[in-house]
Amino acid sequence: MKSIRYAVLVVLGLFWLLPAYLLVVNAAKNPMTFTTKTSWAPTDFHLFENIADAMALSGLGDSVIATLIYAVVSPLIAVMVGAAAGFAIVALNLKHGFLWFVVIFGGTVFPLQMVLLPLFDAYSRVGAYDTRFGMVIVYTAISIPFSAFVMRNFFTGVAHSVFEAAVLDGATTWRIFVRLYLPIASSALVAIFILQATFVWNDLLLGLTLSQSDNVRPIVTTLAGMQSTYGGAQLSTVLAAAVLVSLPTVVLFLCTQRFFAKGLALGQY
Amino acid sequence: MTTTETRTAADVRSPHPTTPSHPPKSPYEWSARGFVAPGVILVAVLLYLPLLWTVYLSFTRYNGLGSPEWVGLENYVEMFADAGFLTSAANTLLWVIGTLVVPVGIGLGIALLTWNLAGGIWLRLPFLIPYALSGIGVGVIWSFILSSGGALDQALAVVGITDPPRWLLDAPLNTVVMIFASAWQGVGVNALLFTIGLQSIPKEPLEAARIDGAGGFRLFGSVLWPMLRPLTAVVVGLSIVASLKTFDIVWAMTKGGPGTVSETLALTMYKETFVNSDYGLGSAVAVFLTVVTLLASVLYLRQQLSPKREF
Numbered sequence: 001m002k003s004i005r006y007a008v009l010v011v012l013g014l015f016w017l018l019p020a021y022l023l024v025v026n027a028a029k030n031p032m033t034f035t036t037k038t039s040w041a042p043t044d045f046h047l048f049e050n051i052a053d054a055m056a057l058s059g060l061g062d063s064v065i066a067t068l069i070y071a072v073v074s075p076l077i078a079v080m081v082g083a084a085a086g087f088a089i090v091a092l093n094l095k096h097g098f099l100w101f102v103v104i105f106g107g108t109v110f111p112l113q114m115v116l117l118p119l120f121d122a123y124s125r126v127g128a129y130d131t132r133f134g135m136v137i138v139y140t141a142i143s144i145p146f147s148a149f150v151m152r153n154f155f156t157g158v159a160h161s162v163f164e165a166a167v168l169d170g171a172t173t174w175r176i177f178v179r180l181y182l183p184i185a186s187s188a189l190v191a192i193f194i195l196q197a198t199f200v201w202n203d204l205l206l207g208l209t210l211s212q213s214d215n216v217r218p219i220v221t222t223l224a225g226m227q228s229t230y231g232g233a234q235l236s237t238v239l240a241a242a243v244l245v246s247l248p249t250v251v252l253f254l255c256t257q258r259f260f261a262k263g264l265a266l267g268q269y
Numbered sequence: 270m271t272t273t274e275t276r277t278a279a280d281v282r283s284p285h286p287t288t289p290s291h292p293p294k295s296p297y298e299w300s301a302r303g304f305v306a307p308g309v310i311l312v313a314v315l316l317y318l319p320l321l322w323t324v325y326l327s328f329t330r331y332n333g334l335g336s337p338e339w340v341g342l343e344n345y346v347e348m349f350a351d352a353g354f355l356t357s358a359a360n361t362l363l364w365v366i367g368t369l370v371v372p373v374g375i376g377l378g379i380a381l382l383t384w385n386l387a388g389g390i391w392l393r394l395p396f397l398i399p400y401a402l403s404g405i406g407v408g409v410i411w412s413f414i415l416s417s418g419g420a421l422d423q424a425l426a427v428v429g430i431t432d433p434p435r436w437l438l439d440a441p442l443n444t445v446v447m448i449f450a451s452a453w454q455g456v457g458v459n460a461l462l463f464t465i466g467l468q469s470i471p472k473e474p475l476e477a478a479r480i481d482g483a484g485g486f487r488l489f490g491s492v493l494w495p496m497l498r499p500l501t502a503v504v505v506g507l508s509i510v511a512s513l514k515t516f517d518i519v520w521a522m523t524k525g526g527p528g529t530v531s532e533t534l535a536l537t538m539y540k541e542t543f544v545n546s547d548y549g550l551g552s553a554v555a556v557f558l559t560v561v562t563l564l565a566s567v568l569y570l571r572q573q574l575s576p577k578r579e580f
Binding site for chain 1: 297298300301302303304305307308309311312313314315316317318319320322323326333379382383386390392394395396397398399400401402403404405406408409410411412413414416418419420423424453456510513514516517520521524535538539542543548551552554555556558559562563566
């Protein structure tokens with residue numbers, strides 16, 4: 001019985017990896033000799049040259065830096081803001097705390113499409129359109145509801161005597177939050193950070209709507225633009241760009257898989 | 270440290286379930302407001318205000334110039350009369366059903382297969398890799414595979430199929446293959462969630478069922494499936510909500526085409542608004558999408574907010 005399970009899983013797993021294999025093999029082909037006729041066979045190894053080409057050709061290099069900023073700064077702020085909200089509601093026993101929680105969490109229930117146009121409109125008016133600052137702010141706001149959700153759940157599991165003991169020691173609420181609650185929650189904080197960083201890194205819609213220039217535009221949006229602009233011979237360059245765009249999140253995920261499963265379990269779905 | 274402080278600290282203890290619903294007044298009220306404020310303000314300004322504005326715009330005619338002109342339900346009437354909108358609503362429904370059946374089903378299968386298996390974490394890895402990719406990344410790969418004469422057609426030619434279907438050009442086939450592309454990406458996370466669920470099942474009922482002679486499908490049907498139900502509700506809820514918003518993969522693979530035959534509601538909204546500059550109609554589509562999403566979310570939220578979660 002077990003050997004059948006192993007066999008099924010290995011076969012299915014290999015099958016699942018085929019598209020990734022095709023991506024890497026064809027992204028590594030020399031665009032000068034590239035033909036779509038022999039997709040399955042690896043011919044040459046031109047991957048790094050292709051990535052360099054993609055970065056130079058389409059402003060991908062500028063996008064990488066911008067996206068890196070968004071994917072680090074926004075989730076970082078969001079995790080802190082979400083933790084503060086969770087702390088206020090659970091540890092400080094905020095009046096109507098649950099209502100405020102619903103207000104914050106409700107932000108995640110609506111499709112992003114509902115906010116695109118007004119944001120585009122408002123951003124154009126206040127000069128935040130096509131700026132890195134504007135992108136950071138919107139990615140932060142989008143990441144807050146989930147963060148508050150997990151942190152509120154997490155803090156519910158922390159014994160209130162911890163808080164009381166700190167109060168007896170004369171600590172201020174700010175000190176209790178920074179010195180006690182944040183460290184206790186570090187694993188949950190990192191789990192949320194990883195999830196939200198991945199989300200921001202992979203976002204297309206906000207990038208399409210709120211940015212234009214190479215140095216503001218998120219990387220995925222740039223890739224989408226490349227895909228429709230280039231074709232034929234440059235296909236291997238586009239595929240190389242897709243490898244570049246995908247690599248950070250794949251590596252992040254593989255490195256944190258165990259931890260990530262644990263963090264999610266802590267968040268208690 | 271004074272006695273007063275000691276007493277107030279005790280008062281903060283979260284209310285016991287049997288005490289009246291009104292919690293004792295917290296001495297930290299102002300401090301707590303300060304902690305919750307940044308989250309509430311950011312969410313209110315960047316999510317709720319725009320949301321209300323979109324609802325308003327859906328009752329107006331507006332092309333971004335001048336000011337919106339109130340037209341009542343005109344946009345909604347126009348929307349439901351539009352064949353393109355109906356196609357896109359039908360495609361979205363297909364996405365919801367497809368996403369429920371394919372990635373959730375396979376994900377559950379993989380979780381069950383790797384459950385209690387040595388090295389299960391490694392066997393799940395191939396399925397998790399695509400999950401880390403962006404929708405556009407997935408779209409780029411699968412357009413390459415499914416294009417006419419692409420990798421799939423070449424593989425089919427080897428087994429003698431020289432006249433393969435036009436994967437991305439004919440409806441509804443293009444939507445179906447895109448659902449599979451998206452399933453390729455989504456299976457891993459579903460498997461991961463189901464695995465977490467399986468691991469949290471207490472050992473005793475399982476042992477009891479095994480001693481009673483239940484195994485394989487019977488064990489699954491009578492013990493595992495019922496115990497996984499809360500988690501299944503979450504996975505299903507998440508899938509429905511995510512599939513309603515499908516945008517990236519379709520944008521990368523067909524841009525909704527040829528014409529509009531593979532559009533989803535999310536794509537129609539984007540095109541009406543940012544390509545055709547018909548802000549009113551685009552907003553109406555967004556509102557419709559939201560209402561549907563909210564209705565679908567009820568299942569999910571009910572699970573999250575059920576009393577036993579102890580809010």
